[in-house]
Amino acid sequence: MDSFMQYFMINPVFYIFAGIAVLLAIAMLTMDNPVYSAIFMVLTFFCISVIYITLEAEFIAAIQVLVYTGAIMVLFLFVIMLLNLGRESDLVERSGPMKYISILLAFGILLQIGFAAKVTFGIGEKGMYPIEQVRLVGNTETIASLLFSQYVYPFEIASVLLLLGMVGAIIISKKKQE
């Protein structure tokens, strides 16, 4: 507990927003109404972007909000359009044995994360791009130069995948019309 307080004093904003983010994520999972789940998801992402800001990664923070707002917007519309929200009772669906198995599995995963955190918790060694170096050239430039040099293949593959999804959606929607 002592060491936790030490860490907390170093960076209180992180721990406050990390705590809120975890609570919001739990709320997102436990909501019966999918619209509420979507709202809590947005709020969780906002909290995570605040954490990025405390790390001085403002570019990622802004991109996080920019990208996920669009994505969750679509989710929202799906929820409103595709699910019939008229009757609340339809939304509640719980199966008996699966529930206990999932609790067991979740507990196992939590344990694993706990062990992993115990090993790596604390301030580790500095990576290749410490904040002092990023400050010199700026956030955006650091990310841009990495994306278009070292990580150009993953970047291009990701964009081709997105294009693929878009083309696929158009083809499927056009087929139904004929």
Place this chain on the structure above:
Amino acid sequence: MEILLFGIIGVVVLFSVIALNALILVYMERKVSAWMQSRLGPNRVGPFGLFQTTADIVKLILKENIRNDQSDKVIYFLAPILAFVAPFAAFVTVPIANTIGIRDLDMGAVYIFALGSSVIFSIIWAGYGSNSRYALIGAMRSAAQMVSYEVPMITAVLGVFLIAGSLSMREIVTMQANQTWFIVYQPLGFILFLIAGTAEANRAPFDLPEAESELVAGFHTEYTGLKFAFFFLGEYAAMLVSCCLIVLLFLGGWLVPFVDNSIIPAWIHITVFMIKVYLMIFLMMWFRWTFPRMRVDHLMGFGWKVLLPLAFINLVATGAVVLILK
């Protein structure tokens, strides 16, 4: 501690500026619309009807807060708050003169776009939370419109970032001081950004989400009193943000044309910036009172089939020219 104090002062100043701006804009809109339609506009309360807006706000505050019985309380309550907070927060990276601004972020433009896109949530929440058909249809239209006009808007503005080589608002204006205003290099980008920006702010002729003749008042049909006032304030703040963006990105921000700007005192820069912003706002009002509202399918078609290809052409051409000149 100093940071906290600075933050609080910034918030108070920003809030007063936005509230005052909304007061001015409501009056301005009424006078402009009256002028366009050969009417007199407000002229009873105070000199030239200047206090009409104040009287209206007092009326709004005193009104009973009616809530639809079937509405979703939490979402219904959150929507107007977000509608105001998001454009409010966007002002953090808007500099009004060379050294005057709350904070100049490395990626200021992306930050503003991110907050601008989160305004959609408030509209969707309002539509869903009100549990009313008109509100929901208005919100759905609005979501479709904002998601599709965001794409040409950001693509159109990428040309400016390519030329400036930066996303920071201050640096973009500094680049314009060294060269010329970016409207000269990016005339197509400017027009596209102006159109898409008007659509993003849900202003006529793109005000389908609140088309009175079809949807009563769209997403804010079920809102009264102070909550409605928040939507109103948010909308005018969003309009101010988009006009500030246009001025900063294309019209040289606070720069005075044809003069060496390094010797000009800051207060002239601020005045010039304000004049430019209000001229852009006047232009938007002019749009509203001269163009008829677009039909909803035409609106989507226009966004995807006209604006977006043009924005791509603009981007590719700009990129090619920048590459050659390097």
